[in-house]
Amino acid sequence: DQQVKQNSPSLSVQEGRISILNCDYTNSMFDYFLWYKKYPAEGPTFLISISSIKDKNEDGRFTVFLNKSAKHLSLHIVPSQPGDSAVYFCAASARRNDMRFGAGTRLTVKP
Amino acid sequence: KAGVTQTPRYLIKTRGQQVTLSCSPISGHRSVSWYQQTPGQGLQFLFEYFSETQRNKGNFPGRFSGRQFSNSRSEMNVSTLELGDSALYLCASSLATGVVQETQYFGPGTRLLVL
Numbered sequence: 001d002q003q004v005k006q007n008s009p010s011l012s013v014q015e016g017r018i019s020i021l022n023c024d025y026t027n028s029m030f031d032y033f034l035w036y037k038k039y040p041a042e043g044p045t046f047l048i049s050i051s052s053i054k055d056k057n058e059d060g061r062f063t064v065f066l067n068k069s070a071k072h073l074s075l076h077i078v079p080s081q082p083g084d085s086a087v088y089f090c091a092a093s094a095r096r097n098d099m100r101f102g103a104g105t106r107l108t109v110k111p
Numbered sequence: 112k113a114g115v116t117q118t119p120r121y122l123i124k125t126r127g128q129q130v131t132l133s134c135s136p137i138s139g140h141r142s143v144s145w146y147q148q149t150p151g152q153g154l155q156f157l158f159e160y161f162s163e164t165q166r167n168k169g170n171f172p173g174r175f176s177g178r179q180f181s182n183s184r185s186e187m188n189v190s191t192l193e194l195g196d197s198a199l200y201l202c203a204s205s206l207a208t209g210v211v212q213e214t215q216y217f218g219p220g221t222r223l224l225v226l
Contacts (some may be wrong), residue, residue, distance in 0.1 A: 006153075034214065037139065043115070043201050043217030044154070088155060098167045099144070103153035 003027045004092050006102035014110055019077040021105050023090030026071065030092040030100075035064060035075045038087045038104070048075070049090075080109045113138065115204050115218035123224045129190040136204030139211050142166075143185040145177060145214060158203040160185050161207050179180045189223075197225045 005024045013019045021035075031052040036044035050057040050064045050073070057064050077084055084094045090102040116135045122128050136143050144167075145157040156169035161180035177187045183204075188198055199222050203215035 006151075016205075032213075041219070043117075043203075043219045046214050046216060049214060091154075098159070099156060101133070101146070101154035 002103075004090055004102040006090055008105050009103070010106045011018075012110060013080050014109045015082055016079045019075075019080040019084065019107055019109065021075040021077075021088050021090075021107065023039075023046050023073050023075075023102055024071060025073075025092050025100075027092070027094060027100075028071070029094040032093045033064070033066060033073050033098075034091045034093075035062075035093060036089045036101075037084075038089060044089055049098045064074070077107075080107075082109050082111050085109050115202055115216055117202050117218040117221050119221060120219065121222045121224075123146075123156045123226065124192050125226050126192055126194060128192050129188065130192060131188045132200055132202075132223075134185045134187070134188075134202030134204075134218060136185070136202075136215055140204035140216075141183055142205045142207035142213075142215075143179055143183065144205075145185070146201045146203065147171075148201060148220070149197075154201065157187070166183050179220060194225050195200055197223060198222075208213045 008106040034049040035047040037047050048059050048062045066073045087104045087106050089104045093099040118133045142161045144159040146154040148154050159167040163179045177213045179185045199220045201220045203217045205213040205215045
């Protein structure tokens with residue numbers, strides 16, 4: 001059961017522009033959401049998270065927005081840099097470490 | 112502080128064999144989770160261990176098993192390997208302080224190829 005969905009397998013943006021990665025979930029019990037970045041041949045690296053009590057969390061160039069009513073979250077990267085090119089995974093959990101991941105979105109930032 | 116380490120990094124096995132993968136969590140982390148990553152499927156949760164006990168389990172057959180030792184190191188075993196078991200197996204650790212919302216930190220993974 002795909003409780004977390006990333007419907008765009010890939011995204012290409014120009015350097016300096018905004019990258020918006022989207023994620024939808026179906027389980028209303030999820031209360032903690034995370035974004036991970038993954039380079040080839042490496043494990044996922046934690047990027048940013050948000051609790052269900054918030055609707056926005058910002059860390060430098062990265063901002064995560066949560067819309068609980070729509071069961072939707074998004075990751076904004078501004079400005080995008082070529083080094084941001086990677087696969088981005090959205091994850092959600094309802095309790096402790098029972099985390100569900102989306103299939104990932106491959107972001108390509110063109111110089 | 113050293114990150115999560117996994118051994119071996121690469122493994123080639125044949126159908127029917129069994130395999131054991133190892134994971135050493137970040138020092139002080141007490142929870143270890145295992146995931147399978149295949150192309151197009153994202154990360155599929157296998158199981159989580161805490162205090163040497165399996166605390167959560169995903170929807171994988173009984174051929175997939177694991178254990179955790181008193182030093183929090185964990186092993187994952189897959190018996191009677193099938194071609195479809197070819198994947199990247201990732202281990203993640205977290206502090207497990209009792210706080211509900213925790214961040215997991217991943218190792219580099221073990222790439223398993225079943226021929």
